[in-house]
Amino acid sequence: MDHATRRRRLLFLLASAAIPAVLAGCTPTVQVVAPKEPITINLNIKLDADVRLHIEEKAKEDVGTKPIF
Template identity: 60%
Template sequence: MSVENRSLLAISAVAVIFFVAVSCTPTVKVEAPAEPITINLNIKLDAEVRLKIEEQAKDDITNNPGIF
């Protein structure tokens, strides 16, 4: 084999390997969700309400010890 044939064969082999590798790569698509994203904040609000009720209950018990 001559040098030209070897280089042509090497270039052809590299081109074939490149095209095979490119054709096998997965396609990734990024799409927005169909429904809007909701964030549930009920836990924080519940904790604030519970804290206020507990503070009020402590105040009521200290101000009126004969209730219970």
């Protein structure tokens, strides 16, 4: 066997061993980890319009059913 043939076989063996190792190293990894601190949801909602609507409806109902004097 000549020197060029040995060299090609050696390169083929190295490539055959290296390709699976490279492909295994490229597989994506996904980790799901719970946060260490609790999740805080800040809901600063102004409910003024809703409250006024309920008060107005109640006032109309009271005026219609209860005499003022």
